[in-house]
Amino acid sequence: MPMITYREALHHALREEMTRDERVLIFGEDVVAYGGAYGVTSGLAKDYGEKRVFDAPIAEGVIAGAAVGAAMGGLRPVAELMTINFALLAADQIINHAAKVMHMFGGQMSVPLVIRAVGGGGAQLASTHSQSLEPMFAHVPGLKVVTPATPADGKGLLKSAIRDDDPVLFIEHALLYRVRGEVPEGEHLVPLGKAAVKREGKDITLVAYSRMTLVALQAADLLSQEGIEAEVVDLRSLRPLDTETVLASVRKTHRALTVEEAWRTYGIGAEIASRIQEEAFDDLDAPIRRISGVEVPLPYAKNLEQAAIPDAQRVMKAVKEIFARTGG
Amino acid sequence: MGGKTAAKVGQSGLDKKTLLNFLHQMLLIRKFEDKAGELYARGKIAGFLHLYNGEEAVAVGAISALEPHDLVITHYRDHGHAIARGLDAKRLMAELFGKATGVAKGHGGSMHFFDASLGFYGGWAIVGGHLPLAVGLGLASNTLRKNQVILCIFGDGGTNIGYFYESLNVAKLWNVPVVFLCENNLYGMGTALHRASAIREVYRKAAVFDIPAERVDGMDVLAMREATVKAVAHARGGGGPYFLEAMTYRFRGHSMADPILYRDKSEVEEWKQRDPIILFQQRLREEGVLTPQDLEQMERETDELVADAVKFAEESPEPPLSDLHEDIYANP
Known part of the structure; x- marks a missing residue:
């Protein structure tokens, strides 16, 4: 290809x-x-x-x-x-x-x-x-x-x-x-409303979309070096939302972290976390965590802007905190 | 006031049947609206109800100038336009009742009448919001070579919002076959035109886009027809958009909730002297086109149509609860 x-x-x-x-x-x-x-x-x-x-x-x-x-x-x-x-x-x-x-x-x-x-x-x-x-x-x-x-x-x-x-x-x-x-040449259709597992793993599910999928994948590679195998689910469509793919992953990993660039309050992560606890509460070994954009208007200055947008380090830190709380 | 008034009936070039049909439609609209107002007061109809009384000549005259394959897109005071376009009064009344047999299956109510099969593309309730849609429909007509004209109707209150200027600009740029028809009834809800618009001659707003524009007597059904025939021919001939300002007046409040504190009774009475239905009846009688027997028969027929509509609406079923989840997506 x-x-x-x-x-x-x-x-x-x-x-x-x-x-x-x-x-x-x-x-x-x-x-x-x-x-x-x-x-x-x-x-x-x-x-x-x-x-x-x-x-x-x-x-x-x-x-x-x-x-x-x-x-x-x-x-x-x-x-x-x-x-x-x-x-x-x-x-x-x-x-x-x-x-x-x-x-x-x-x-x-x-x-x-x-x-x-x-x-x-x-x-x-x-x-x-x-x-x-x-x-x-x-x-x-x-x-x-x-x-x-x-x-x-x-x-x-x-x-x-x-x-x-x-x-x-x-x-x-x-x-x-x-x-x-x-990218496949010619006819290549991805259905709307279907999430994709972009990386398989057994320890924790990272739910992301858009550029944060790449951030989650980067974090997953780094975590792998430390012995944590993260599964990365890329939502791809936010509406319709493919809850099933997320739930199937969480039922396997028993932990979930959402990663989004948008603001936290009333966000996509909140919706995903809510659906997981409604449908798969008994499968969870730890509370669901959310990584989101910092709740401020995005500043111009490079260092301030970078501090407002989630990166792999923040994702890793949150994952480690989840494991510190519950044990491997 | 002002605006062009049509030549006498005899010089209109229209046959008796057409002329009587205009009167029939205007009467039907008036009676439909009066009945809707009455049923609203009795709690049979809910939501907002904006009645068209007084403006009947605009809808009937303008819409008569369209071909069946043309489109009408209008604002939320849409009952008169729907009736003039030939939508079934039964299904319109059923929509007001929120019944499954309504033109929008009870999803839309008074402000959202729609019948795609008759080229009646709504019933839109965001002031000025449907003007961009008319531009898009005109684009589709041009691109797909449909030879369609889009009659886009809105009120004077819809000419002060950004959409109006965006749409006129793009309509001219893209040369779309849209006839913009402003029903200037002098009030945007309870705010008089002169309090809301820096320009009182609304048609002049189109001139800055080099769109041909004129003011018409909206209480004169034949003047409305004549002006719209010309506008439609211009648009269909590839001349691009055209703008009409119909001077008219609503005899009732903005909606049923309106106590009408913002206009003098004397002003209302003055306009009622120019009731478009009475004026047209007088002219038809003077010309010998309308006999007392004709009128009596027409009164009876329109009364029956409204009574039948109410009966149909009353007897129709409510939408099933399963309908709550229907029609959200074409490809769920």
Whole structure:
């Protein structure tokens, strides 16, 4: 399998789906001449024409709303909002419209659309450009929220999202675009709502998503050197949430730690911990712990920003504390 | 006031059947709304109920200019538009009752009427929020070569929010076949237009985007039709968006919860002198198109349609509880 970047994998997904289905079109901020803020749509306008790949003004409300309307009109739009922070300006369209059309009108119509946005911090962009807002959107029934961590999942999930008949918020991570990985060529679909065990282990389950999956994997490698075998579950989709894969892992390891870049309070880790204790309380040997982004607006200064974002050292420390409490 | 008033009935070029049908629809809307208001007071209908009394000429005139494959997308004061588009009054009343037979299976209520089979794409309750959707529908019409025109209806209160400007800008940029129709009834809920908008001639707001725009007498059904026919032809011919401002007035409160403390009774009475239904009846009589017998028959027919609708709604079942988990996802 070829080793390509996350950016290239997403680009391939768009290209393949545009070739496969003429109803797929791309519009959003800087998708034509600029090629997308992170280069994902580079060259697509030239190859597919500006009737299928075109720029929208920096006006997130109309971008997201037009995507809903276009989907109602029979297209399968992929709208690009640049970053998840700007999705706040489109939150009304995403939550009040995209997530409601199917239900509010009695099931007469669904809205097959994808909204792509970049989330996460670590690039010193300060507090309004570095947020991890996926828990806010994952809270909403009617939406699907997808957060790929690897190039292969990026491609497979984006292709599935475009083919899905429901509105999908597809959240990429700013620090992953240059990460390389093996990606199958051609038809490669990853189902929405299915987590993946990215590393097997018997001692503890690390539940993560997006870039924190890589952090968890890094921590697991380091822990292995110390004799602790961590299993890493990558949620991949936050809604629908694959509880079964998490529970199966916890039933094997009897310990769990969640790792997320988003803020702790009311977060994804809280939801995972709650589901584990509801369904697998008797399997647990230790209380579930959470590693999350520090609850502050993300600062610009490099050292402060790094201190706010979870890393492998914090994950390892928490794992060791769990074992110190319960014994191996 | 102001706005173009149409030529006399005889010069409208419309046949008797069409003219009488306009009156029939306007009467049906008025009676449907009066009955809905009464049933709301009796606790049969809940939630918010925004009645369309006084604005009937706008819906009937404008929607008559559309082809069957065109689309209507509108705001939450949507009963009149739904009836004018031909949605079944029975299923509309059932929706108000929250019954399984309603147009949205009881999921949407008064503000969210929808019938895809008739090109009636809602019923949207976030002020101004559906204007971007109209742009997207217009984009789909162009891309898929549907030759559809999208009639997007909203109130004067919807012209002060960012969506309005974003949508008009993109509609012009993308040259989408959308007719924007502002029902200017002079109040956004209880706030008068002049307290909410720096520009009182709403149609002028479209001019900055080079979108052709005009003001129409929204109490004159034929003026509404004439203006919309022109707007639709412009959009369908590839000319891009068009903007109409219909000057109208709601005779009742914003919703049933409205004590109407913000406008003078004299103002309401003045507008009622221009009741679109009475005006149109007078004109049809003067032109010899409407006989007292015609009117009597039409009154009876529309009374029956409303009575049948209420009976249907009363007798319809509630949605089954299993429906609670339905229609959240197309691919669960």
